Amino acid sequence: MTTERDIRTNFAFCPPEGEGGAWHATLESLERALREAFPDPTIGHRRSGVHEMTVLDFEIEPAPDLWVDGTAAITEPDYAYITLTDATADEAGAFAVWLRDSFVPTPSLVRFASSLALANGEETPSPLPAHGSREDITGLLRRHLEAFDH
Known part of the structure; x- marks a missing residue:
């Protein structure tokens, strides 16, 4: 019997390319x-040194x-990007369903991507x-992560 590894990576969620303001x-x-x-969410705002904008943690x-x-x-009107840090497929899946069904x-x-996929050229x-x-x-x-977990 095989046991699935709980791979942790960053997951990113964004609108379709060319439709940055679609949300x-x-x-x-x-x-x-x-x-x-x-x-009881923990929420804070800070200035991102990467994007030179205010972000929501x-x-x-x-x-x-x-x-x-x-x-x-x-940022209005044309940019939206949400990153989950060091998440499993289970954690990201629960968030993704809420995002898809309750926010957008x-x-x-x-759309979604992972840092594991990006590191492998996707x-x-x-x-x-x-x-x-x-x-x-x-x-x-999970299948997405397994495809890039070499």
């Missing part, structure tokens, strides 16, 4: 949505006993399916 989001709308959706529990740390950089205006507007984010359960999305993210 119609701001840091304020994301903060409000996180506060409404998750009990957060820690939430998207499912029981699953915690994620993330950073969001969103249309479920087909979410530069194009993949579409997150517009439908599917948390288990389905977690399975997709």
